[in-house]
Amino acid sequence: MTASWVTSLLIWLPIGAGIALWVMPLSRYAIGSLAVLVSLLEVGFWIEQAAHFDFGRSGLQFSERAPWFKDLGVSYHVGEYAFSLWLVGLTVVVMAACIGYGFWVGRDRPRAYFGLMLLLTGATVGVFVAQDLLLFYAFFEAMLIPLYVLIGVWGGAARMGATIKLLIYTMAGSLIMLAAIIVYGLHAGTFDLVDGPISTSRWLFLGFMLAFAIKAPLFPFHGWLPDAYREAPPEVTAVLSGVIAKAGTYGMLRIALTKFPEPSSYYRTVILALGAAALVYGSVLAFRSPDLRGVVAYSSMAQSGLITIGLFSGTNLGYDGAVLQMVAHGLISGSLFLIGGMVERRTTTGQFSLLGGMAKGRPALATVLMTVGVISLAVPGSAAFAGEFLILAGAYQRAWWWAAIGAGAIVLAAMYVLRLISAVLHDARGTLVHDEALDLRPGELALVVPLVAGLLVLSAWPAGISHHSFAGDAPVNAVYEQFR
Secondary structure (H helix, E strand, O other), X not given: OOOOHHHHHHHHHHHHHHHHHHHOOOOHHHHHHHXXXXXXXXXXXXXXXXXXXXXXXXXXXXXXXXXXXXXXXXXXXXXXXXXXXXXXXXXXXXXXXXXXXXXXXXXXXXXXXXXXXXXXXXXXXXXXXXXXXXXHHHHHHHHHHHHHHHHHHHOOOOHHHHHHHHHHXXXXXXXXXXXXXXXXXXXXXXXXXXXXXXXXXXXXXXXXXXXXXXXXXXXXXXXXHHHHHHHOOHHXXXXXXXXXXXXXXXHHHHHHHHHOHHHHXXXXXHHHHHHHHHHHXXXXXXXXXXXXXXXXXXXXXXXXHHHHHHHHOOOHHHHHHHHHHHHHHHHHHHHHHHHHHHHHHHHOOOEHHXXXXXXXXXXXXXXXXXXXXXXXXXXXXXXXXXXXXXHHHHHHHHOHHHHHHHXXXXXXXXXXXXXXXXXXXXXXXXXXOOOOOOOXXXXXXXXHHHHHHHHHHHHHOOHHHHOOOOOOOHHHHHHHHHHO
């Protein structure tokens, strides 16, 4: 059996390696190589953990607990449920690909860059495994610090405006969540997520939900999204969309629903409406977006809305579909943003009006983009189809109109994905697409093909996640009973 300390290792190995990179006198190549090696070790440790996870056993697994602030009932408490195991796996896989991309393109100031990317890896894993509210908050905030710097230093021309907007939105949500955490913990006598009691406070529930809605993001809390997604480096945008946004929907599941079942039921219709608005509005904006990043960015907001509908449908099918869709969409958006970065490196643009005809002479690019695009279309047999079908089925069990809204928005998704594929690969060749622009190189394929392979595996066996996320877990079963 894998030791419980592996959970802590997944947090502190990249953080420790990132600090080491900041102080060790290494060459540029050695710094990048060490960062990639650590990210691959993270994947290896997670695979070992997943292989020994007992999906038939209830409760927390691979847990560690030690007192932190004894007088307040605060502890260093980490561990994994089945649903959090999959999100940790998504994190380490996508981060490995993104760190590899930064190494491939040769980011300047490598000591700072790779140290921040490794710090981001550890903090994000910490969010998904923390079982104490103050510890969760510490990782939730630590996750944002490297993001601010990565966008503000390595981003595009308007990076400072994007960073400030992201800072304002996220800090506002985080401070309100901190107030909710303090009130909950002092009232309950513990900040522990496993031992802490259920609360009926609607104000505390709203405090948590605001932070999670900003992070996801949901309409109308998405104001930071357009600038951040367009100005961040492609690999950082892939992390934002593929992993960081899932911290918001995970928080809804692990904290808002399980600790506040009565307020969740009371506000269910409002939150379902916000999810539906994000789904429809994001899909419309994605269809109208003039560039590749805009399509993927707004589609990510739409998918966050769909996942929220699954979570707050309060049905077993909705929960299973939401977790599956979190993982599938994380791989899809991560792949698309990395591919978008590869296209931008060859053409200096992501504007559809200047692209087109890139399929000719570039079979690897065409194959990878078509494969990810078809899965994103949610064609029957794909991982996205399985996740969306489960969510819609769960929403239908709640009320037929939520499923109808979701199905209509999914039709829009087919339209904007097909538009993206056509604009990049098959339209008349744009002015910035030149014959000398190379096909994807082996190094680039080594980064994106594992993500695509993960999508193909999930497409062949979606039950690997949907049937292995909640079996026997007491907190989730309590939510099921509350909504029935």
